[in-house]
Amino acid sequence: MTQIRGILHIDLSARYGGADVRVTQLAEALSEHHRCSVVCIEGSGLHERLREMRVNHVPLSSGRGDPLTGHAIAQLLRSGRFNVVDAHNPQSQLWGALAAAATRTPGLVLTAHSQYRQEHGHRSVRGHAYESVLRLGRRLGARFVAVSDATGEYLRGLGIDPDRVAVIPNAIGAQPPVPPAEDVVPATWPPDRLVLGTVGRLEPVKGLTDLLDALATVRAEGIDAGLVMVGEGRERAALESQVRELGLSDAVAFAGFRKDVDAVLPALDVFCQPSHSEGLPFALLEAAASARAVLVTAVGEVPGVVPDGGGIVVAPGDPAALADGLRRLASSPEVRLRMGTALRESVGARFSIEALTEGTLAVY
Incomplete structure (x- = not known):
């Protein structure tokens, strides 16, 4: 030191x-x-x-x-x-x-x-x-x-x-409730549509192609779900092409980079993170602070963040498993609420900025 x-x-x-x-x-x-x-x-x-x-x-x-x-x-x-x-x-x-x-x-x-x-x-x-x-x-x-x-x-x-x-894990500070941003979900979407969302770079490692495949699967079964992608990156053009090929143009919105993630998350029903690799993603901690139900992949520290009953964790690179998770989350608003509440309580107790700061100072 x-x-x-x-x-x-x-x-x-x-x-x-x-x-x-x-x-x-x-x-x-x-x-x-x-x-x-x-x-x-x-x-x-x-x-x-x-x-x-x-x-x-x-x-x-x-x-x-x-x-x-x-x-x-x-x-x-x-x-x-x-x-x-x-x-x-x-x-x-x-x-x-x-x-x-x-x-x-x-x-x-x-x-x-x-x-x-x-x-x-x-x-x-x-x-x-x-x-x-x-x-x-x-x-x-x-x-x-x-x-x-x-x-x-x-x-x-x-x-x-x-x-x-x-x-030294990432941290999330205590956050007061923030009203949902009104411009996140397209106004043309049906009001009762299940709104999924991702927040992060549009890069291959984020597994977004898997999520689009899963979305196409459940929509073909009659589940009315839509996906909002928040972020920019090298894969945007390829993802837009995949959306067109899958016939999802009226069910996927590219929102670009947003500074107000704390207002974006409350506008979602489900936060999705289908990554192939992660450390301890901030977006997941932010989703937890917002009490969102989550559908995530078992990479890095993600499984340790999500407690039993606090979300759905599936294997990476598996669109079928993601589709199964979407079916479960679409079935009941009460289940989503219960999961989001459990995740918020668990993360708030374990990932504090005070612990981040003290641990970092000890390294210095």
């Missing part, structure tokens, strides 16, 4: 997602007693959110792959105001590790929010490249934070000393 002079979080993400929520939570909480700032990309979703929260931040005009980004981070460290670096995605971890080494900054921490090779494909060049950044951190003596037990095991499998890996 380093005597903390200042904490510099590095998060060079382009789109605002779960990892960025954790960064904003930590930066806000740590700033109460420590100098703390966040390096981000100018104009990104994270930059906008930090500005709204009035959290100290340093927006960079250079891109994630630009060596000037590493130079700017090194300049911040040379100022002497920060002696702890916490980097939160592969590009951030590369520049953070190199800058910390160049400036002999003692407190280098790399936070892994997912399993890189599994997320990007075991044969993916990108996945291998990202893992090489973690190995660089290992050689430089970094400490590591994993957001789930599965991610911690993944880090240890890369040869990282178990004593240098701390598992």
